[in-house]
Amino acid sequence: MSEESLVKKGVAKGTSMGGAVLLVTVGALEFLQGISAIAKDDVIVVGVEYTYKFDVTAWGWFHLxxxxxxAAVGIALFTGATWARVGAMVLCAVSIFVNFLWLPYYPLxxxxxxxxxxxxxxxxxTWNPDEA
Incomplete structure (x- = not known):
């Protein structure tokens, strides 16, 4: 096995482990976003009439x-299990959709x-744990 191949595999594994850390971070941010919405913090914009309007408390529980x-799938992703990789991609897609709908309430x-x-x-x- 060439040195270049080993470096590429190491970078791929490191990127995936970084992805697992980011997934746990995203889970924590979603959790905190849910708590903020449930507590009806002042940072959440309510009362503005958008095309779609949702109950902020219900959204808070959903985000929580x-x-x-x-976060649980992010922790499981450290093992490199296939189900965790697929679950991470699916949950990230769901999270992107949910946060797109959440844009009017807390855009940043x-x-x-x-x-x-x-x-x-x-x-x-991009990570293939079988090659690492």
Whole structure:
């Protein structure tokens, strides 16, 4: 096995482990976002009439539960299990969709989570644990 091949595999594994860390971070941010919405913090914009309007408390519980699930899959992703990789990509896609709908309520937070999810999807999709 060539030195260049070993370096590529190491970078892929490191990127995926970074993706797992980011996934746990995304889960924690989703969790905190849920708590913020449930507590009806002043940082959440309510009362603005958008095309779609959702109950902020219900969204808070949804983000809270999603955050716990995302963090749990992120922890499982450290093992490199196939189900965790697929689950991470699916949950990141769901999280991107949910945060897109959440944009009117807290745009900066939602955009940050969307960007982190995109990086996680890329990292998990490019890593092949069988080659590492």
């Amino acid at each position: 539960v999603l955050g716990v699930i995302v 937070w939602a955009i940050t989570i969307i960007a982190l999810n995109a990086v996680v999807i890329w990292a998990v999709a």
